[in-house]
Amino acid sequence: MKPSILKGTRDFTPEQVIKRNYIFDTIKRVFIKYGFQPIETPAMENLETLTGKYGEEGDKLLFKVLNNGNFLEKADKNAIENGDYKKAVPSLSKRGLRYDLTVPFARFVVMNQHDLAFPFKRYQIQPVWRADNPQKGRYQEFYQCDVDVVGSDSLVYEAELSQIYDEVFAALGVQVVISINNRKILAGLAEAVGIEDHFMDMTIAIDKLDKIGLEGVQKEMLERGIPRAASDKIAQILEVQTLEVLKPLLQDSKTGRKGIEELETVFSLLEGYNMHNTLVFDITLARGLNYYTGCIFEVKANTKVYPNLKMGSIGGGGRYDDLTSVFGLNNVSGVGISFGAERVYDVMEELNLFPTAAEQQLKVMFIALDESTFPYAFRALNQVRSAGINAEIYPEPSKMKKQMKYANARNVPFVILVGTEEMASGKLGLKNMASGEQKNLTLEEIVGQLSN
RNA sequence: GUGAGUAUAGCUCAGUUGGUUAGAGCGCCGGAUUGUGAUUCCGGAGGUCGUCGGUUCAAGCCCGAUUAUUCACCCCA
Numbered sequence: 001m002k003p004s005i006l007k008g009t010r011d012f013t014p015e016q017v018i019k020r021n022y023i024f025d026t027i028k029r030v031f032i033k034y035g036f037q038p039i040e041t042p043a044m045e046n047l048e049t050l051t052g053k054y055g056e057e058g059d060k061l062l063f064k065v066l067n068n069g070n071f072l073e074k075a076d077k078n079a080i081e082n083g084d085y086k087k088a089v090p091s092l093s094k095r096g097l098r099y100d101l102t103v104p105f106a107r108f109v110v111m112n113q114h115d116l117a118f119p120f121k122r123y124q125i126q127p128v129w130r131a132d133n134p135q136k137g138r139y140q141e142f143y144q145c146d147v148d149v150v151g152s153d154s155l156v157y158e159a160e161l162s163q164i165y166d167e168v169f170a171a172l173g174v175q176v177v178i179s180i181n182n183r184k185i186l187a188g189l190a191e192a193v194g195i196e197d198h199f200m201d202m203t204i205a206i207d208k209l210d211k212i213g214l215e216g217v218q219k220e221m222l223e224r225g226i227p228r229a230a231s232d233k234i235a236q237i238l239e240v241q242t243l244e245v246l247k248p249l250l251q252d253s254k255t256g257r258k259g260i261e262e263l264e265t266v267f268s269l270l271e272g273y274n275m276h277n278t279l280v281f282d283i284t285l286a287r288g289l290n291y292y293t294g295c296i297f298e299v300k301a302n303t304k305v306y307p308n309l310k311m312g313s314i315g316g317g318g319r320y321d322d323l324t325s326v327f328g329l330n331n332v333s334g335v336g337i338s339f340g341a342e343r344v345y346d347v348m349e350e351l352n353l354f355p356t357a358a359e360q361q362l363k364v365m366f367i368a369l370d371e372s373t374f375p376y377a378f379r380a381l382n383q384v385r386s387a388g389i390n391a392e393i394y395p396e397p398s399k400m401k402k403q404m405k406y407a408n409a410r411n412v413p414f415v416i417l418v419g420t421e422e423m424a425s426g427k428l429g430l431k432n433m434a435s436g437e438q439k440n441l442t443l444e445e446i447v448g449q450l451s452n
Numbered sequence: 453g454u455g456a457g458u459a460u461a462g463c464u465c466a467g468u469u470g471g472u473u474a475g476a477g478c479g480c481c482g483g484a485u486u487g488u489g490a491u492u493c494c495g496g497a498g499g500u501c502g503u504c505g506g507u508u509c510a511a512g513c514c515c516g517a518u519u520a521u522u523c524a525c526c527c528c529a
Binding site: 060400415417 | 520523
């Protein structure tokens with residue numbers, strides 16, 4: 001058969017894995033620095049745990065796992081005959097692949113609530129799966145890197161999460177714009193123009209602003225049943241750039257005032273912190289997910305610095321006051337952000353931001369020239385390894401040309417040549433593959449040189 | 453789920469209004485050089501033109517279907 005891999009999935013070459021780990025390691029280091037602890041959850045969850053948490057669209061994109069054994073026996077035959085596939089699903093599949101890391105985390109918190117110290121700060125770096133059609137920067141299997149805090153509504157965490165975004169992208173060398181808004185401000189906006197019942201429609205439309213423009217947003221709002229007078233007013237307010245200007249406009253809305261106050265607190269906590277990137281209040285930031293209740297975040301590569309880059313958001317998050325309640329634990333507030341590692345990778349690749357040093361792992365390769373020197377070279381290899389140097393030996397003493405070619409293909413910085421002369425003198429040939437320079441040195445001298 | 457584009461050597465791609473034996477660059481293998489890779493020179497291998505069907509004297513090229521893939525919409529990281 002012809003080998004192939006599934007749509008939207010990828011194999012990774014050693015070079016790619018090394019680069020991906022560079023991103024993961026950088027993110028992890030910052031998470032740990034801010035006091036977050038790692039957890040892991042299974043790739044598969046009870047389908048029931050996942051369904052209904054991401055809206056109707058999300059349910060469609062959930063990967064469902066077919067039951068084992070004779071799954072037809074227990075299938076809901078009525079539903080199947082009536083063509084009601086949605087109703088038939090629970091009888092055919094009791095498991096699904098996780099769609100994000102937040103819902104499994106909420107499940108985890110509820111199940112382990114008696115063993116956790118609150119506020120509980122966790123990070124989690126694992127793959128998730130979505131049956132979405134792939135396109136640029138979008139895959140069916142991809143990693144998310146999440147940090148969340150549950151069990152506190154302190155705004156200090158919003159401030160910390162902003163700093164985490166800032167530090168990670170500073171460390172990776174990507175210049176970003178971190179946008180921050182507050183769902184309460186959007187709620188206040190809906191209140192101020194009298195369309196509380198169309199709150200969702202309004203946020204979905206606003207969320208598309210950078211894609212379809214202000215007129216497009218107005219059009220979308222009209223299509224979604226928001227009266228023209230209200231949409232005009234909203235459009236007007238969306239042009240507001242600062243909290244100071246916004247404040248009087250939302251004065252009549254208690255929720256709106258609270259949202260502004262929260263953002264002011266976050267900004268004041270961050271006073272004196274030396275931000276490497278841009279953190280901006282952006283009233284047009286909405287985020288589609290409707291479980292957010294407070295501050296919301298989104299990160300994009302800075303288009304002023306990289307005008308030709310075409311990539312959507314590379315991170316997002318926010319506060320959700322009641323995520324665990326669907327699993328039976330009420331009044332536990334959480335706030336968290338996520339890094340889209342795959343998109344960060346694509347951005348860094350496009351901008352050529354990976355350090356070349358990260359690609360080199362093997363330091364030296366031994367080349368034995370004949371059968372009699374091979375065991376000698378192998379023992380020398382072990383000594384080099386004992387000194388903590390990454391090393392290997394070409395598996396057979398074949399033609400030097402062939403061995404050199406392999407070393408070159410492997411991108412090894414040094415080779416050590418071992419022939420009968422070298423074995424007799426105890427001085428091995430250390431060759432620098434980049435410069436071509438070659439010196440005869442004792443094993444001790446070689447170890448000393450390679451240890452630098 | 454909806455729409456558009458693409459499918460030719462291991463990779464990136466040419467291929468004329470349909471007309472002899474389908475090409476290039478890179479890579480791969482061998483040699484120049486039996487103790488030196490990357491550079492140079494010489495030689496070589498490698499294709500059911502995604503798949504199935506149709507039109508035609510003749511199809512890589514035209515038509516239909518199908519699969520894969522890319523991009524966009526919806527939604528999202």
